[in-house]
Amino acid sequence: MPILEVKNLSVWRDRKPVLEGISFSVEKGENLAVIGPNGAGKTTLFRAILGAQKFRGEIIKAEGARIGYVPQKLDLERDLPITVREFLTLMPHEGTDKNHSPESVLSMVGLATEFLKRKIGELSSGELQRIMVAWSVIGHPDLLLFDEPTASIDIAGQETVYELLRKLQDERGLAIIIISHDLSVVYKYAGKVLCLNKDQICFGPPAEVLTPFELEKLYGEKKKFYYHIHEKHGTN
Amino acid sequence: MEQTNFIYALLAGGAIAAAGGTIGSFALLRRMALVGDALSHVALPGIALGLIFHFDPFLGAFVFLALGTLIIWMVEHKTKLPVDTLVGVVFTLALAAGALLSTEEEILDTLFGDITTVSGLDMFMAVAISLVIIALLLYFYKKFSLTLISPDLSLSVGYKPHMLELLFLTIFALGVAVGIKFTGVLLIGSLVIIPPATARNIAWSMKSYIRLSAFFGVLGAILGIFAAKIYGLAPGPVFVIIAGVFFFVSVFWRRR
Numbered sequence: 001m002p003i004l005e006v007k008n009l010s011v012w013r014d015r016k017p018v019l020e021g022i023s024f025s026v027e028k029g030e031n032l033a034v035i036g037p038n039g040a041g042k043t044t045l046f047r048a049i050l051g052a053q054k055f056r057g058e059i060i061k062a063e064g065a066r067i068g069y070v071p072q073k074l075d076l077e078r079d080l081p082i083t084v085r086e087f088l089t090l091m092p093h094e095g096t097d098k099n100h101s102p103e104s105v106l107s108m109v110g111l112a113t114e115f116l117k118r119k120i121g122e123l124s125s126g127e128l129q130r131i132m133v134a135w136s137v138i139g140h141p142d143l144l145l146f147d148e149p150t151a152s153i154d155i156a157g158q159e160t161v162y163e164l165l166r167k168l169q170d171e172r173g174l175a176i177i178i179i180s181h182d183l184s185v186v187y188k189y190a191g192k193v194l195c196l197n198k199d200q201i202c203f204g205p206p207a208e209v210l211t212p213f214e215l216e217k218l219y220g221e222k223k224k225f226y227y228h229i230h231e232k233h234g235t236n
Numbered sequence: 237m238e239q240t241n242f243i244y245a246l247l248a249g250g251a252i253a254a255a256g257g258t259i260g261s262f263a264l265l266r267r268m269a270l271v272g273d274a275l276s277h278v279a280l281p282g283i284a285l286g287l288i289f290h291f292d293p294f295l296g297a298f299v300f301l302a303l304g305t306l307i308i309w310m311v312e313h314k315t316k317l318p319v320d321t322l323v324g325v326v327f328t329l330a331l332a333a334g335a336l337l338s339t340e341e342e343i344l345d346t347l348f349g350d351i352t353t354v355s356g357l358d359m360f361m362a363v364a365i366s367l368v369i370i371a372l373l374l375y376f377y378k379k380f381s382l383t384l385i386s387p388d389l390s391l392s393v394g395y396k397p398h399m400l401e402l403l404f405l406t407i408f409a410l411g412v413a414v415g416i417k418f419t420g421v422l423l424i425g426s427l428v429i430i431p432p433a434t435a436r437n438i439a440w441s442m443k444s445y446i447r448l449s450a451f452f453g454v455l456g457a458i459l460g461i462f463a464a465k466i467y468g469l470a471p472g473p474v475f476v477i478i479a480g481v482f483f484f485v486s487v488f489w490r491r492r
Contacts, residue, residue, distance in 0.1 A: 052391050069392035080265070080385070081436055081445035090382045092393055119440075139393060 002027050003065050003143045003175045004049065009057035011044050018044050022057070022200050024192075026143065029173045031166075033180045033190035033206070037219055040196045042179045043072070046145050049177075065143060068136030072147035072179075074128065078121045084131055085116040091139045105134040109164055129161060137168060144168070146178040148185075162189050183210070242465060245351045248362040249457040249471065252418050255366035256427030257435075257453030258373050259411045261446045262404065264432045265384035271308065271319065272405075273425030276412045277327045278304035280334025280421050283346050288337065293346075294361070294413055300330070301409035309402050331421075349420030349472040351461065358417065365414045370450075372407055380404055381442065418457070419472040430479040431456065437486035452482055 002025040009022040019041040026032050034042050047053035050069060061067070088102045103113055109130040115123075123131060136144055146165065162185060168174050180186050186193050187206050195201040195209070195218045202209040202218075263272055282300030286293035307326065312319050338346060354362070373380065379400050383390040387397040408428075415427050435448035460475030467474075 050388075050392050052388070067392065069389065071386070071388050074386055074389075076385070079436060081439040082381070082385070082442040083440075086442045087385075090378050090385075092378065092395075135389075145392075 001062055003030075003062045004177075005058075005060040006049075007058040007060070009045075009048060009055055009059065011041065011048060011053060011055045017198055019048075019055075019196070020199050022194075022196070024194050024200075024203050026175045026177060028142070028175055029169055030175050031169060031189060031191045032175075032177045033186040033193045034177060034196060035180055035183070035186060035193060035218070036196035036201075041198055042196055043147060045196065046147060046177075046179065049145060062142070066139060066141045068139055068141030068144045070129070070132045070136050070144070070146045074132065076121050076128075080119065080121040082120055083116065084118050084120055084123075087120050087131070088116075088135055088138055091135060100138050100140060102134075102138070105138045108137065108168075109134045130164075133161065133164060133168075137172075141174065143175045143177065146176060148178060148180050148182075165189070186210070240356075241352060241354070242461075244354045244356060244359040245461050245471065246458060248354050248359045249351050249418050249461050249475070250454045251363040251366035252415050253427060253431070253453035253457035253475070254450040255369040255411050256415050257431040257449035257451070258370050258446060259408055260428035260432035260453075261435065261449035262373060262380050262384055263408065263428060264436065265381065268384070270425070270429075271323055272408050272412065272428060274323045274327045275301065275304050275308065275409065276416070276421050276424040277331040277334075279412060279416055280346060281330055281337055282334075283416070283421075284334050284337035284342070287342055294417070297416055298410060298413035301413050302406060304330070305402070305405040305409045309398075309405055312401075313398055334421075345420070346416070347420045347422045348470055349416060349418050349423065351418045351471050352464075354417065362414055362417065365410065369407055369411050369414075376400070376403070419475060423472050423476050426476040426479055427453065430476070430483050434479070434483045434486040437483075437490040452479065456482060 005025040007023050009019060010017065011019040022045065024032070034045065036042055044053055046069070048055045049059060050067065084106070085102050088105065102116055106113060106115060111127065111130055111134070115127070115131070120128065120131065133146075144165070165176055165178070166189060169176060178185075178190065180190070187210075190206055192204060193206045193209060194203050195214060197218055202214045278300045279297035280300075282296035282298070283293040284296075286296030304327070308319060308323065311317050311322050334346075335343065379390070379395055382393070383395060383397045383400040384404070387401075390397040390400065411428065412424050415424050419427055431452035432445070432449040434452045435445050439445035439448055456475050456479040460478050461471045463469070463478070464471035464474045
């Protein structure tokens, strides 16, 4: 039984389709990457899964499955007077066992216990992203929706976040859906890939479905731009 | 007799300021405070109707505020109209309607408040309602904090952010209705904005922030009411000035 099954999902906004005919499923411990150009409906898909977006079609979650969500960015005011510990304990199911205490989730994402006393508005964007992963894990999720930040995280930081996600997957059997902007991440970390451009262009293992033909269908002219960015990352 | 009134004023003013500070500490998590401030103008026609038809002006104020709250909430979530435009239009209209409905003497009290005239019953009402407000806010602490910091995160853990916002705005309206006696319609914003803004400059955590907000509210209210009595001034505006002084001191504290 999959953790999440989406059947023929469509979302319309202002009488225009934002997503049409999307069908896929995610099993326990699986990593699905969602790719597509800007405005392809990736974040809308997440919002539909979270219940924040009206849709047609079916979204079936396994019974009792909890969803964790790491947004692309969190617009926090810099002087928000809330500590990391207070933020983590805002999660409703927090700290019910030793593996999910604020201390343990923090060490899991590679941050020292001293961070519990820091105000979240004072964190760097890389630190905040780790806190967000810790936040989603503290609520015992079965499925993690991870909206990848586009530019704010440095490369070294980025790689460790993916390694972190993979570790969570191995240790806790978490299923992950990640919106990615970087094809190298998709090849390296995802078991399956869903290509969106309002319609569903492809779904399956990256090596099989990410053919040059599909990529061109997905990104059109932008494909070259993408590879270009990827090369630049490699040389840094 | 005057002594009794003074004690009533201190108790009512202190309780209202504690509730106002606590409400404001949540409202300032998202830049909601000014909408709430403008909202307070809606109370004016309600108060005027209460005075004309001889029912409790507090009730009139609360009914109008609750309606105003519902309108803001619906506009924000059901239409694409910009909220601040609507706030500007509807609430100045309400202020104008209220001004036409009130007589000149009444209007000064309604605009700037006068806590020195509270009766024993008024005082008990003010204290009881303030305590209910504080209790509700603390009971929903996690839900309100998360919803105000990030509606998306609130939704992702299974809360209903829209309903929580409506509940919060209703508590806000209740706070404004009870606070009008103290600072009046025009200065009510000071009760919810200045103490939390001061606390925020000093706070090291959410808990300390909420407590300091209530503390600065109460301290300002007590000092304000005492100073007003000594110098024969209106307590509402004196409170605002004292609270303002705390705020500027806290700004320097932060700069250190």
